[in-house]
Amino acid sequence: MSDDVQDGFVRVRLDLSYDGKDFSGWAKQARGQRTVQGEIEDALRTVTRSKETYELTVAGRTDAGVHARGQVAHVDLPVEVWQEHREKLLRRLAGRLSHDVRIWKVEEAPAGFNARFSAIWRRYAYRVTDNPGGVDPLLRGHVLWHDWPLDMDAMNEAAAALIGEHDFAAYCKKREGATTIRTLQELRWERRPGGVLEATVKADAFCHNMVRSLVGALLFVGDGHRPADWPAKVLAAGVRDSAVHVVRPHGLTLEEVGYPADDLLAARNREARNKRSLPGATGCC
Numbered sequence: 372m373s374d375d376v377q378d379g380f381v382r383v384r385l386d387l388s389y390d391g392k393d394f395s396g397w398a399k400q401a402r403g404q405r406t407v408q409g410e411i412e413d414a415l416r417t418v419t420r421s422k423e424t425y426e427l428t429v430a431g432r433t434d435a436g437v438h439a440r441g442q443v444a445h446v447d448l449p450v451e452v453w454q455e456h457r458e459k460l461l462r463r464l465a466g467r468l469s470h471d472v473r474i475w476k477v478e479e480a481p482a483g484f485n486a487r488f489s490a491i492w493r494r495y496a497y498r499v500t501d502n503p504g505g506v507d508p509l510l511r512g513h514v515l516w517h518d519w520p521l522d523m524d525a526m527n528e529a530a531a532a533l534i535g536e537h538d539f540a541a542y543c544k545k546r547e548g549a550t551t552i553r554t555l556q557e558l559r560w561e562r563r564p565g566g567v568l569e570a571t572v573k574a575d576a577f578c579h580n581m582v583r584s585l586v587g588a589l590l591f592v593g594d595g596h597r598p599a600d601w602p603a604k605v606l607a608a609g610v611r612d613s614a615v616h617v618v619r620p621h622g623l624t625l626e627e628v629g630y631p632a633d634d635l636l637a638a639r640n641r642e643a644r645n646k647r648s649l650p651g652a653t654g655c656c
Contacts, residue, residue, distance in 0.1 A: 374485050380447040384480040387442050389472040396435040418463040419452050430486045430628040431493050436620030441627040445486040483637025492629040497570040497586045498622050515622035519594035523560050526593040530558040532603035541605045542585055543578035550646050551578050580617050587616035
């Protein structure tokens with residue numbers, strides 16, 4: 372599949388952050404709910420005085436209530452629009468956008484760049500506290516309160532068994548025609564100052580609800596409701612388990628998206644479009 376930029380257009384990379392509390396996720400929706408994509412596209416159209424809406428492509432489509440510190444998107448703009456506005460575009464967007472979404476960098480993307488398909492990893496953080504008094508009021512929009520003491524060592528033991536390339540069907544909301552095979556590169560917990568436990572979750576890509584389902588399973592281990600080998604057994608079963616709780620979205624933040632060197636962007640773009648199967652698997656799905 373070709374991803375060449377049309378003649379007369381230039382691909383622009385945007386690095387951005389947002390507080391997901393008042394957004395119905397990233398993607399535009401038919402019923403007109405407030406979304407991050409819709410907000411930025413409207414602002415772009417306004418500040419460039421364009422009649423047309425230029426559609427954004429994003430590295431990771433976050434759900435309603437999920438935050439992002441290091442989100443990446445791209446947009447293809449007519450060359451004349453880019454040349455006219457490039458020097459002042461960042462400041463003008465800052466003046467137009469709501470304060471819960473910020474764009475930090477706007478630059479011409481290198482050849483072969485696609486915000487979604489060129490990415491080689493995404494890194495999320497999920498934050499939770501087991502403080503018996505609850506969540507610090509200043510952090511309540513970004514930290515989940517878990518009303519049971521958590522054993523971080525048990526959670527890390529369980530997490531280690533999930534690392535690698537697997538079919539994460541048991542931890543994903545299935546979408547027709549989409550694979551649930553992912554390579555989980557990192558999954559670990561650390562207790563930060565102030566008692567907040569932070570999960571680092573890094574993978575080449577994520578399927579729908581995957582991070583929040585993994586966190587939900589590990590919290591069940593941490594509070595003693597399940598043994599440390601239970602999440603791996605759920606993974607091996609390959610089907611959704613009603614005991615796996617999808618935790619609330621406000622504790623989740625997309626922290627960073629990784630890309631290869633510029634000369635490898637196009638190859639990664641093509642590779643990421645191929646539907647994957649596990650070694651030894653047969654059949655189309």
